[in-house]
Amino acid sequence: xxxxxxxxxxxxxxxxxxxxxxxxxSQDISNYLNWYQQKPGKAPKLLIYDASNLETGVPSRxxxxxxxxxxxxxxxxxxxxxxxxxxxxxxxNLPALTFGGGTKVEIK
Amino acid sequence: xxxxxxxxxxxxxxxxxxxxxxTASGFTFGDYAxxxxxxxxxxxxxxxxxxRSKAYGGTTxxxxxxxxxxxxxxxxxxxxxxxxxxxLKTEDTxxxxxxxxxxxxxxxxxxxxxxxxGKGTTVTVSS
Numbered sequence: 310x311x312x313x314x315x316x317x318x319x320x321x322x323x324x325x326x327x328x329x330x331x332x333x334x335s336q337d338i339s340n341y342l343n344w345y346q347q348k349p350g351k352a353p354k355l356l357i358y359d360a361s362n363l364e365t366g367v368p369s370r371x372x373x374x375x376x377x378x379x380x381x382x383x384x385x386x387x388x389x390x391x392x393x394x395x396x397x398x399x400x401x402n403l404p405a406l407t408f409g410g411g412t413k414v415e416i417k
Numbered sequence: 418x419x420x421x422x423x424x425x426x427x428x429x430x431x432x433x434x435x436x437x438x439x440t441a442s443g444f445t446f447g448d449y450a451x452x453x454x455x456x457x458x459x460x461x462x463x464x465x466x467x468x469r470s471k472a473y474g475g476t477t478x479x480x481x482x483x484x485x486x487x488x489x490x491x492x493x494x495x496x497x498x499x500x501x502x503x504x505l506k507t508e509d510t511x512x513x514x515x516x517x518x519x520x521x522x523x524x525x526x527x528x529x530x531x532x533x534x535g536k537g538t539t540v541t542v543s544s
Contacts, residue, residue, distance in 0.1 A: 310481075343530055345462075352514055352534040353454075353462065359528065396462055400529040403522070404478030408462045 311335050311399055315409035321417045328384040330412045332375075332397035340376045341401040347411075348393045356395075357382065384414075392416060419443035419533050421515045426538030429505055437500040437538055439515030444533075446496035447471060450518035452531060453489060453500045455511035455540075463511075467518055468498065483509075505542045512537040 312335040322328050332342065344357040355364045357373035360380055370385045384391055397409040425437040439451065452467035466479035468489045477489050488501040498515060517533035 341527070341529075345531075347462075352536055353531075354534065355530055355532045358530045364530075364532065398462075398464075398531075403529060404466070405481075406464045406529065408464065411461045 310405045311338060311402055311407055313397055313399055313407050313409035315397055315412050317412060318410060319413040319415065321415045322387050323417045324387055324389060326387045328387050328391075328414060330382040330395055330397075330414075332380040332382070332409050334378045334380075334399055334401075336401075337377050338399045338401035341399055342373075342375070342380050343398045343400070344371075344373055344382050345396045345398060346391075346393045347396065353396065387414070387416070389416060419517075421517065421533055421535035423513060423515050423535045423538035426513065426540045428541045428543065430544050431505060431507055431542055433505055434501070434503045435505060435540060436502070437513055437515075437540070439498040439500075439535060441496040441498070441517070444517070446491075447493035450520040451489075451491060451498040452516045452518050453498075454514045454516055454531070454534075455509075456514070456537075457508070457511045460511075465500070465513070467520075469520065473520070473522075502540070505540075507542050510540060510542045512539050 314333045340360040342360045345353040347353040361373045372383045394411045394413045396411050400406050420442045422440045429435050450469045453465040468477045486504045490499045514537045515535040516531035519530040
């Protein structure tokens, strides 16, 4: 199976800060990578698909980039409502779809 | 409103069975693949499996951890997806989410996005 390594596992930042999360695949997955947000006690929500495409209705402060093995998820200006855990997910080798371990984002 | 509602969770003893249901509304259920994702207490997300739409043969795929024990099915006439879980183990304890999947793999396109999620149903496997 393809392993997805997310870092950091947690971070604390101030409102307005730029936040960056990375996700590294154990092998080339092209751009077959999605990002999800999970707020405490809630179901996950799709934010970014195919590495860089913003899902409809998602604020433009969220963005994604990368291809191959290295991917980046960015919140350009952290807001209080962005407190959540973020997961990357690859689908290069269906059916062995895998998630990263998650990054918990907190407000400093 | 597009919505998925899971039901059927509960407390079950190891080795027993349980069937979860996912009732969809607000979209043409038969046009979409459907998947199940679980989350053990305090842990990350784990994909369980999915069922393709009839347009893709309605076939299923499973994670290695549940293959041979879990079965996903669908009733397009009722807009319901099911997860039949047999030979349950304590490590199957989790919140189980149903998701809608935007899926395409026909040689021209290739994508798999879980774009709608239910609120989840809790399964506890314990004696």
